[in-house]
Amino acid sequence: MQPGLYHILFISTVLFFIGVFGFFTRRNLVTMLMSIELILNSVNLNFITFNKYVWPNKLDGLFFTIFVIAIAAAEAAVAIAIIINLYRTHQSIDVENAEEMKF
Amino acid sequence: MIETLTxxxxxxxxxxxxxxxxxIKIGKGVKSETMLLLIQVLLLLNFITGFIFNSEGNLFDGMxxxxxxxxLQKNILSLGIYLISLLFASWFKKSEHMLEFFILMLSALLGMFFLISSGNLLMFFLALExxxxxxxxMANFDLDKKVSSEAAMKMILSSAFSSGILLFGISLIYGATGTISFTELPLYLDGSxxxxxxxxxxxxxxAFKLSIVPFHLWTADVYEGSPIAVTSFLSVISKGAVTFIFISTLYKVFQPINEVWYNMIMILSIxxxxxxxxFALRQQNxxxxxxxxxxxxxxxxxxxISSNSAQGISSVVYFILIYIFSNLAAFGVASAISSQTGKENINDYKGLYQxxxxxxxxxxxxxxxxxxxxPTAGFFxxxxxxxxxxxxxxxxFITIAALNMIISLYYYLRIVRAVFMEKNEQPIEKIEIDLSAKFALTICAAGIVLIGLLSWTYDYIQSLS
Known part of the structure; x- marks a missing residue:
């Protein structure tokens, strides 16, 4: 059986919500960053699928995917720099330990 | 080519x-005082050139x-940046990475300019990032402070998460309509x-970027932990830029489904x-x-924004202009006091007037x-x-908004009362503010008073919208 539009959309939606779930439940900053990458990859999958199955004569989706990958790399670079600095000041990358400010 | 340039x-x-x-950063080190003066002059020139040689049109196939x-919106943001460079001069001079700070701040400003001008969801996304x-x-700029790195962590994670959500929405819009151009999208939107x-x-x-309830949880922590120059940048310039693009996407792109967003905006606004x-009632910092x-x-x-009319655009732009002056003035005073005495608590402000x-x-x-x-401009x-x-x-809806203005009077006047009426054994000592900060505070105070009284400012904004 050929995989169709709905199969791939199902996978990308599941990937999106795994990412959201991971972002809310994980307490390690690097794992939270990985969850965000999952969300971004589900978006890429969405764009590619729509481009292939729904709008085969357009290119916007493909271009968008390339830019999303580049932006994700930039975002991860800044986020990891911030996490490294957080490790220097807190000696931990657990969000539970970064709690100077509340309410 | 010339068209692109203009x-x-x-x-x-x-x-x-x-x-x-x-x-300049690569080259030999320049004294930070002269450097700051150069940057201030450049930003002033940037603000002035915003008024001349303006033309209208599209580039890159409407992108x-x-x-x-x-x-005009870009000019308002340029003015805000110029005031920030003046207000926090003493903090900039002390920081050894002043140039990097301005490079980062101007990159963010560049993104906001592209954001305001974007005519395509791809352009919009790139500019927003x-x-x-x-x-x-920038929020991480006090490198050795715990709160600063915590603020930066909260900021980057929440903004990355919100851009993930934004992208998922864009991908669904692309799937449903087959276009990402702002001019073509309204033709395909039918409310499915x-x-x-x-x-x-x-x-x-x-809502994440604008810190609308219930997506506001990062705001207070990031504002408190960041250096005060970054806080003012975030609360004034970032917020202004996102408001401008928010209002133009709602009015132009999502006009066909305005019944949907009217109700959403009403509930979230309340x-x-x-x-x-x-929450503001119980804050001490x-x-x-x-x-x-x-x-x-x-x-x-x-x-x-909920009005969905030309008056909505003009009133929001006018309000942002006033908001820049009033918020920057408040932050400027808070920064002058906290940089000299380290006091950020409202109780410390008792007897400040003496x-x-x-x-x-x-x-x-x-x-x-x-x-x-x-008669301040905020009223108008x-x-x-x-x-x-x-x-x-x-x-x-309007009645609830008006009632909320009365609640807000209580906590704003609480500070006024602390400053003028309450006695304090040890009030904050006399604070030396440098000339540029004094100049910027005077501009802000003049703006707060004059913009409300000079009616042509509002007429001018209304004629453009």
Whole structure:
């Protein structure tokens, strides 16, 4: 059986919500960053699928995917720099330990 | 070629300044006082050139568009940046990484300019990222402070998460309509469930960036932990830029489904005003206090946006202009006090008038303007916002907004009372503010008073919208 539009959309939606779930439940900053990458990859999958199955004569989706990958790399670079600095000041990358400010 | 140069003038000037600063950074070290003076002059020139050689048109197949209104919005942001470079001069001079700070801040400003001018969801996304990622790095600028790195962590994670949600919404919009251009999208929007879902994702991302309740949780922590220059940048410039693009996407792109977003904006506006106000009541730290009060202010901006008319645009732009002056004045005073004495608690402000009459007067003017007391400009800003919102005809909504203004009076006047009326055994000693900060505070105070009284400012904004 050929995989169709709905199969791939199902996978990308599941990937999106795994990412959201991971972002809310994980307490390690690097794992939270990985969850965000999952969300971004589900978006890429969405764009590619729509481009292939729904709008085969357009290119916007493909271009968008390339830019999303580049932006994700930039975002991860800044986020990891911030996490490294957080490790220097807190000696931990657990969000539970970064709690100077509340309410 | 010439057309590209004239249409993209604001972006090109900012890019030029960024490269200039980068080259200076590579070269031999310049004294930070002269460097800061050079940057201030460049930013002033950038603000002035915003008024000349403005033209309207599209570039790159409609990906980049500019109108007189957009040029005005960019000018307002340039003015804000110029005031920030003046207000926090003493902090910049002390920091050994001043050039990097300005490079990051101008990159974010460049992103905001492209954001305002974007005519395509791809351009919009790229500009939004360019406008938020450098700000997260800026929030981390007090490298050895625990709160600063915590603020930066919260900022980058929440902004990355919200951009993930935004992208998911964009991908669904692309799937449902087959286009990402702002001019073509309204033709294909018919309110089908998939499109509404996609719009919901997009709206959520906007709500994150604007810190609308219930997506406001990062705001107070980031505002409190960041250096005060970054806090003022975030609360004034970032918020202004995102408001401008928010209003133009809602009015132009999502006009076919305006019944859907009218109700969403009404509910979120009430939630923002009520929760922002109630949390601001119990804050003791002045930065945190301004953070929650700014959440309530966003609620008022949403009242103006809900009108869905030309008056909505003009009243929101006018309000942002006033908001820049009043908020920057409040932050300028708070920064002058905290950089010399380290005090950020509202109780420390007791008896400030006895020792620092100038600072207290500017602070009180700013707080009156934020609260909306005549004759300051804030009164007229809020009046126009509520009038624009009332034109839609939901009087219950406007009544709730007006009642919230009364609640907000309590906490703004609490500071005024502390400054003027309460006795303090050891008030904050006389504070030396340097000339540029004094100049900027005077500009802010003059702006707060004059913009409300000179009616041509509002007429000019209205003629453009």
């Amino acid at each position: 249409l993209m003038k604001p972006e090109l000037i900012i890019t030029f300044i960024i490269f200039l600063l980068l080259f 980049y568009q500019t109108t007189a209104m957009m040029a 360019l406008a938020t990622i450098p700000v997260a790095a 469930p998939l499109q509404i879902l996609a719009f919901l994702f997009l709206f959520t991302a906007f 939630a923002s005003m009520v929760i922002g106000n109630l 002045i930065k945190r206090f301004i953070a929650f009060s700014s959440i309530a202010q966003v609620g008022f901006i949403l009242v103006g 020792t620092n009459p100038f600072l207290s007067l500017v602070l009180v003017l700013a707080l009156f303007s934020l609260a909306g007391i005549p 800003g809020k009046l126009f916002l509520l009038t624009a919102g009332a034109s839609k005809g939901s009087y219950l």
